[in-house]
Amino acid sequence: MPSYDYPFNERIRTFLRVEDLFAKVLYNVESSHEYQHHSALLTLLQILDIVDRSELRSDLLQELLRQRTVMETLRGNPAIAAAKLDTILNEIDVASDALRAENTKLGQTLRMNEWLMSIKQRAGIPGGVCEFDVPSYHYWLGLGENSRKTDLKSWLHPLMPMHDAIVIILRILRGSGSSTKLVAPGGLYQQMLSGSKPAQMLKIDIPSSVTCFPEVSANKYAINIRFNILDFTQKPQKYDEDVNFTLTLCNL
Incomplete structure (x- = not known):
């Protein structure tokens, strides 16, 4: 059954956009062809654009804290499964701790990678990452599946706490109505x-x-x-x- 989400405010709109982009990145990272890894990298750079334009970390931490407070009030409610409640609270705590553990701005490690930023700049031009424009990029694409996957996962790693927090919040939101x-x-x-x-x-x-x-x-x-x-x-x-x-x- 097809399902459509429509956000009513900019914060939820941002969460949904990041969720959508992460779904595409994670799917393409686990694929094997260099074209799919090309799509994964360009989508990852789109996520970085969204992170640059918003106070995403503080929004996520505030929302996780608010949800934890709400969940705690449900303790002792006979209509709520205690084990399931504990699982959700643990997920919130793990996601919050991971977000706080990163001292730099979200995505800062990627912004400090001069090579990735050169790809990002060229990617804004239609056809701008052809091999004659960025030969180093096509050298990377030719390094092989395992090498590309290792790099992509290392670049994704500092953004995964953001992804995990958004997944939790949107799951709670979708189940709230x-x-x-x-x-x-x-x-x-x-x-x-x-x-x-x-x-x-x-x-x-x-x-x-x-x-x-x-x-x-x-x-x-x-x-x-x-x-x-x-x-x-x-x-x-x-x-x-x-x-x-x-x-x-x-x-x-």
Whole structure:
């Protein structure tokens, strides 16, 4: 069943972007072909761009601390499995300690690597890492699978505490809401929001048999969902049939 996340604020938007980029990096690192390792490295450099533009470490530490405080209040609740609660608290503690252990700015070890930064500069130019532009890079690509994997994992290592913290926070966020089965008449759905604690993200699940996708416009007051179809030759067009879907409003 296809699932779509829509963030309501910049912090969650950043978390989702980093999660998406890490998924691609980690997949390509474990592959063997030099083209996949090329994609892994360029995606890693995109993560570095996001880290440069945000106070990600402090945001993550604050959120982990807040979640730990909330989880501690659940101790003794008969509806909560004590062993599972202890596991989550331990994961939060491990992720927090790993983030604090790195004294430098997130990604600083990569920024100090002059060779990687030269690749990053060229990667911003279409076709800018051709072998005649950066022969040292193509020499690296030709060193072999094991050598490339070792380098990529060493470059990823200082960023993994950030990845682990984001995975924990987004897992808690996605599990925080209650799901509602809804119908979008003629492919359109609107819902007004209320309450003192606005949602931070919504999640939409659509049956695999439905040949459309959602486009969301939302703020703390209202949600507007338009289901579209795609024919790959023009911009998306409105889907005119009723759509059954599941909506989850998530809040940490």
